[in-house]
Amino acid sequence: MRTADQTLDEILTLAAAHFKMPREKLSPDADFFKALGIDSLQTLDLLTRLENHFHVELPDYELQGVTDFRTLAGKIQGRL
Amino acid sequence: MLDLRQYTCLGAALRDALDRFSSEVCLIEAERDREKVRLTYSDFKEIALPLARALEDADYDAGDRAAIIMTNQSKWLISAYAIFYCGGVLVPLDYKLTAAEHLQLLAHSKAKVLIVEYHLWRAIMESPNFQKIATKIVLVTEAPLGVELAGAFRWEDFKRKGAPDFVMRQKDDVACIVYSSGTGGRPKGCVLTHENYLEQCRALTAWYPFWPGVRYLSILPTNHAIDFMVGFIGPFVCGACVVHLRTLRPEFVRDAFVRYRITYVSLVPMIVKNLERGLRAKFDELPSWQRAFLNAMIATNRLLTRKRPNVKLSRMLLPNVHRGFGGEVLALITGGAFMEPSTMQFFYDLGIPVANGYGLTEAGTALTLNDLKPFRADTVGKPLPGVELRILNPDADGVGEVAVRSKTVMSHYLDDPELTLETIVDGWLLTGDLGRFERGGHLQLLGRKKNMIVTPGGKNIYPEDIETVFDGLPVKECTVFAANYVWAKKELGRESLVLVLRLEQNQKFDGKLLEDISARNRRLPDFKRVGGYLIWEKDFPRTASMKIKRQALAEEIGKSANREAIVGL
Numbered sequence: 001m002r003t004a005d006q007t008l009d010e011i012l013t014l015a016a017a018h019f020k021m022p023r024e025k026l027s028p029d030a031d032f033f034k035a036l037g038i039d040s041l042q043t044l045d046l047l048t049r050l051e052n053h054f055h056v057e058l059p060d061y062e063l064q065g066v067t068d069f070r071t072l073a074g075k076i077q078g079r080l
Numbered sequence: 081m082l083d084l085r086q087y088t089c090l091g092a093a094l095r096d097a098l099d100r101f102s103s104e105v106c107l108i109e110a111e112r113d114r115e116k117v118r119l120t121y122s123d124f125k126e127i128a129l130p131l132a133r134a135l136e137d138a139d140y141d142a143g144d145r146a147a148i149i150m151t152n153q154s155k156w157l158i159s160a161y162a163i164f165y166c167g168g169v170l171v172p173l174d175y176k177l178t179a180a181e182h183l184q185l186l187a188h189s190k191a192k193v194l195i196v197e198y199h200l201w202r203a204i205m206e207s208p209n210f211q212k213i214a215t216k217i218v219l220v221t222e223a224p225l226g227v228e229l230a231g232a233f234r235w236e237d238f239k240r241k242g243a244p245d246f247v248m249r250q251k252d253d254v255a256c257i258v259y260s261s262g263t264g265g266r267p268k269g270c271v272l273t274h275e276n277y278l279e280q281c282r283a284l285t286a287w288y289p290f291w292p293g294v295r296y297l298s299i300l301p302t303n304h305a306i307d308f309m310v311g312f313i314g315p316f317v318c319g320a321c322v323v324h325l326r327t328l329r330p331e332f333v334r335d336a337f338v339r340y341r342i343t344y345v346s347l348v349p350m351i352v353k354n355l356e357r358g359l360r361a362k363f364d365e366l367p368s369w370q371r372a373f374l375n376a377m378i379a380t381n382r383l384l385t386r387k388r389p390n391v392k393l394s395r396m397l398l399p400n401v402h403r404g405f406g407g408e409v410l411a412l413i414t415g416g417a418f419m420e421p422s423t424m425q426f427f428y429d430l431g432i433p434v435a436n437g438y439g440l441t442e443a444g445t446a447l448t449l450n451d452l453k454p455f456r457a458d459t460v461g462k463p464l465p466g467v468e469l470r471i472l473n474p475d476a477d478g479v480g481e482v483a484v485r486s487k488t489v490m491s492h493y494l495d496d497p498e499l500t501l502e503t504i505v506d507g508w509l510l511t512g513d514l515g516r517f518e519r520g521g522h523l524q525l526l527g528r529k530k531n532m533i534v535t536p537g538g539k540n541i542y543p544e545d546i547e548t549v550f551d552g553l554p555v556k557e558c559t560v561f562a563a564n565y566v567w568a569k570k571e572l573g574r575e576s577l578v579l580v581l582r583l584e585q586n587q588k589f590d591g592k593l594l595e596d597i598s599a600r601n602r603r604l605p606d607f608k609r610v611g612g613y614l615i616w617e618k619d620f621p622r623t624a625s626m627k628i629k630r631q632a633l634a635e636e637i638g639k640s641a642n643r644e645a646i647v648g649l
Contacts, residue, residue, distance in 0.1 A: 021585075033619065037556065037585020041354055044329050057112075060327050061151065061199045064176070 002080060008073035011050060015069070018049060028070040035069075056080060081290070081318035084282045089249035089274040091164035093317050098125040101319035104292045108340060109154045109324040112332045117154050121319070124158060130239035132162040135193065137240050138217050142167030142247045145257065146193035147186055147215070149173045149200050152298045152324045155221045155235060157312050159195045167247025168193075170256045171269075172303035175200060176624050179207040188267045189257055189494065192216050195235065198223040205230050251275035257494055258305060260441035269494030270441050279487040280444040281313050283464040287451055288344070288411065288435060290318035295408070297323045297336060297345040301624055306346050309445040310413060330354075337406040347412055349419040350626040352434060356423050359401075359430075374398075382429040387454050394431020401430050411435045415446065420551055421457035428455050437461055438525060443509055444488030448523045459522035460515075469523060470508065471516060478516040479526055479542075483508040514542060531565040531630060543577055546608050549600045550579060554593065557582045557620050559628055560610060566634045567643045576611030578646050580637065582620060589615060601649055612646035 002010070008028055016023040019036045026035050033043065050072075051057060056079040066072050082100065087093040098106075102122040109117035119127070140146070146163045148170065150156045163170050171189045173182060175197070182204055186194060194215045196204070201220045204210060210230075218232035249255070255274045259267055288310075290296070298311035315322050323340045325332060336342065347355075363374060377397045384393060391410060395402045402409070412427060415437040424434040438460035439446035447469065450461035463469045467486040474480040489509045492500040503510055515525045526542045543560035550558050563578045579597065583589060601609050616637060621629040 034585065037587075039556070041330065041351075048329060048331065060329075061197070064199075065178075 004073065004077045007077045008070060011069055011073050014050060014053060015046060018046060026069065029068050031067045032069055033067060050076065054080060081285060084278045084317065087278060088251045089253065090255055090277055090313065091167065091246065092248060093278065094161050094164060095246060097121065097316050097319065101292060104319050105321045106316065107154045107157065107322055107324065109326065110336065111326045113335055119154060128158045128161045128165065129244055130241065131158065132165040133242055133244035134238050134240040135162060135166050136244050140166055140168060140193055140217065143169060144193070145169045145171050145189055145191045146195065147171040147173050147189060147191040149175050149182055149194070149196045150221065151175050151197060151326065152302050153326060154324060156302050160312065165244060165246055167249050169254045172256065172258060172308065174301060174303050174624050179203040180209060183207055183209050183213060185259055185267060186213065186215055189269060194218045197221050201232060249274055254491065258441050268499065270490040271492050271494050272490050276444055276488050276490060277313060279466055280309060281317060283466050284309060284446060285314055285318060286465055287449055290315045290320035292319040294320040294343040295323055295340050296320060297325065297342040299325065299328065299333065300346045300348065304625060305439065305441050305445045306415060310344065310346055341406045341408040343408050343410050345412055347414055348626045349414055352412060352414055353420065353423050356426050378429050381431050385431065389431065389433050389452055389455065391431060398431055405432065415439060420548065424457040428457065438523060440511060442490050442503065443484050443486060447484055456522055459518055459524045461523065462521050474516065479514055482511045482513045482515045484511060531562050541577065541608050546604055549603055553596060553600070555581050555587070556584045559620065561634055563643065563646065566638045579610045579613040580616050581613055582616050598649060610649060612648045614641065614646050
């Protein structure tokens with residue numbers, strides 16, 4: 001079982017790789033729309049990749065209003 | 081379909097539809113690729129009536145208001161029908177609003193009943209103003225067993241045996257209160273009557289009919305006027321089927337088209353544009369000979385359907401494209417924001433017409449719609465049957481404020497007689513939108529009333545008209561404002577347009593981008609050119625239907641940046 005910190009770290013690594021960003025430029029509390037420069041449709045794409053990686057399913061409503069990596073990690077951790 | 085002229089209220093029309101089409105499937109609900117609910121009209125009735133009876137037993141009376149805050153799902157429509165059955169007034173609220181905004185609108189509407197999904201109710205319960213909620217009966221859907229609901233009932237348990245009393249309403253009775261905007265301070269609750277909806281439904285289905293077997297994919301929020309009409313009332317009075325997908329993930333939406341052989345879907349222009357990008361990328365991946373063949377088939381289709389669509393022919397010419405959409409699509413319905421003509425033409429050439437329309441909450445779902453006789457990508461279509469449009473104070477180019485008179489126009493704004501008087505003048509609703517009539521009676525929209533400039537030569541220039549020149553600019557998003565709209569000036573003359581740019585993350589404004597902007601600007605006649613640009617650091621605020629909130633953006637820019645920040649071109 002991953003720790004919450006491990007989950008967060010994996011999310012940051014995956015997001016950086018997917019959007020070709022330097023990993024060190026992403027911080028846990030960063031707004032991922034701004035940090036990655038992505039729109040809502042691209043965010044859905046990222047979420048699908050995260051779900052596949054962690055083998056969880058996040059309903060759309062769970063993610064409404066979630067904009068930073070740490071909160072997103074918490075939602076995923078809660079379903080691991 | 082039912083003959084809606086015989087009805088005085090939505091409840092009666094829906095009641096008859098449930099009986100007439102009893103064995104037809106009316107609702108399918110899927111969670112991603114898993115189907116959760118499939119109901120016939122008869123099943124729908126069996127679930128809705130015990131709910132209506134329970135509401136009546138809880139002293140929910142004719143004329144009482146009931147709010148719904150839910151994502152698109154079967155319980156939304158079942159609840160709405162139960163409310164209409166009791167003679168109630170439906171208040172559909174946008175589920176994307178914050179809990180504080182929900183509480184504000186619940187208070188403003190004085191809703192006696194609230195029907196809400198559990199995750200949304202949880203947010204409302206956690207709101208600092210929760211204790212002030214005056215709603216008497218709250219029904220929460222999908223609440224886990226044993227959780228604290230602060231006095232609310234579980235929707236699934238809120239039912240009573242015994243036939244409820246159907247309450248007939250008259251045409252001028254209120255059916256819905258729909259908020260068009262105003263959570264910022266002055267809620268604009270549009271009071272719409274049963275006649276408004278019945279007339280709108282008749283007009284829309286005359287041009288875009290539903291029938292048993294038609295499947296409508298409901299993606300736009302049902303609280304929105306478009307989905308409420310074409311994702312509920314329209315299909316139901318015709319015996320068609322509504323498909324709800326509990327996710328908006330693109331891969332499942334694509335899958336739903338094929339799985340459920342969708343006939344119609346309503347999409348905001350941004351999503352249609354996204355679909356176009358995806359298809360173009362796929363086309364570009366084809367080997368050159370296949371691409372050449374596809375281009376030839378598209379050109380042939382365009383030629384053979386130039387007067388009107390011919391779906392059978394298009395499906396034969398472009399079978400793979402149509403199979404990707406499930407093979408049954410008749411049209412993509414869109415509206416609510418500016419739609420690029422090139423995008424509409426792209427889909428039309430593939431044999432998938434985009435039914436572009438224009439409407440506003442105050443006047444029902446749609447005032448104009450493309451009737452495809454023939455298809456035109458440069459307008460928002462013709463007035464629907466029963467809709468009278470006028471251009472007020474037209475200028476030399478025939479452009480003026482669009483005014484509408486129709487049985488679909490709302491009764492008034494809730495508790496705001498002053499705003500009602502300003503908006504409905506001598507029976508005509510002033511839309512605040514600027515437009516002109518084109519050949520063939522098509523309406524062309526050219527912007528909003530106040531976001532405009534007048535050139536020294538007396539020409540009126542509308543930012544929305546010229547910003548299409550900047551479509552495809554390699555930035556995250558951009559828009560054009562009249563500078564005086566952003567930084568209010570009480571003087572005439574020296575008016576100019578400003579291009580507001582939101583760059584991509586880590587994007588630098590470089591010489592190449594500047595040259596691109598300048599080149600595009602030069603394509604415009606000199607009197608229409610943008611005077612300068614402004615780099616804006618935040619995402620543009622958008623409405624639930626992804627329209628740019630121009631006024632909010634202009635206010636934000638006006639407060640945070642000086643006019644001197646504009647860099648001249």
